[in-house]
Amino acid sequence: MGLKKTNAARILETMGIAYEIFEVQVDESDLSAVHVAELLHTDPDTVFKTLVVRGDRSGIFMVCIPAAAELDLKKLAAASGNKHAEMVPLKEVFPLTGYVRGGCSPLGAKKKYPVLLDEHAILEEHIYVSAGHRGVQLRLKPDDLLKAAEASYAAVIRES
Numbered sequence: 001m002g003l004k005k006t007n008a009a010r011i012l013e014t015m016g017i018a019y020e021i022f023e024v025q026v027d028e029s030d031l032s033a034v035h036v037a038e039l040l041h042t043d044p045d046t047v048f049k050t051l052v053v054r055g056d057r058s059g060i061f062m063v064c065i066p067a068a069a070e071l072d073l074k075k076l077a078a079a080s081g082n083k084h085a086e087m088v089p090l091k092e093v094f095p096l097t098g099y100v101r102g103g104c105s106p107l108g109a110k111k112k113y114p115v116l117l118d119e120h121a122i123l124e125e126h127i128y129v130s131a132g133h134r135g136v137q138l139r140l141k142p143d144d145l146l147k148a149a150e151a152s153y154a155a156v157i158r159e160s
Contacts, residue, residue: 006132007108012140017148019140022128026135031102033067036137040128044068047128047137048121050104052093052113055082060096061114062106064129064145069118069157079116079154105132106149115151117142122153 005021012019024039033049040047044067051063051071058080065071077085094100098110106115106129121127121142128137129145145151 006105006136008105008130008132008138011107012138012144012148015148017140017144019138019144021131022137022139024135024137026102031134036128037067040137042128045120046124046126048118050106050130052088052097052104053080053085054088055080056084057082058114060088061116062097062104062109062149063116063118063154063156064106064121064151065118065157066120069120072156072158075158076116076154076156079156080114099130099132100134103130103132103134103136105130105138106145106151107138108132112150115149116154116156117146117149117151118157119153119155120157121145 009021033047034044037044037047047067048064049067053063054060073085126139127142128139131138
């Protein structure tokens with residue numbers, strides 16, 4: 001089957017960044033990143049979900065966190081220079097980014113937003129992020145994602 005070339009993949013190619021692209025069966029009843037990790041037969045710690053957030057000072061930005069992790073909004077606000085940060089309501093995600101739930105990539109959105117990558121990515125040789133379509137994942141080195149998205153590492157998840 002031919003894999004979809006997405007805007008995110010094109011950005012990586014333009015920058016000369018090595019990546020692999022994987023396609024998995026989309027399960028409309030479970031769009032979770034943990035389920036995607038199962039379908040990829042990989043550790044959920046290596047699959048990063050992209051969340052769209054609004055800061056009281058910075059406005060819209062994106063944050064990538066491990067599949068099973070829970071975002072800590074207080075840590076996120078501090079890391080992003082905001083007093084408060086909140087998840088963008090799902091109905092606003094597509095108009096803001098051009099991406100649907102389960103297919104939101106930190107690369108290639110309608111507008112370039114700041115991106116934070118949870119620092120746990122540093123522990124992995126490669127991570128997966130959405131390529132911008134449901135069921136399509138990019139596998140690349142965390143530092144390469146950082147470079148491509150002009151992102152920063154930050155401690156933003158709730159520790160158990």
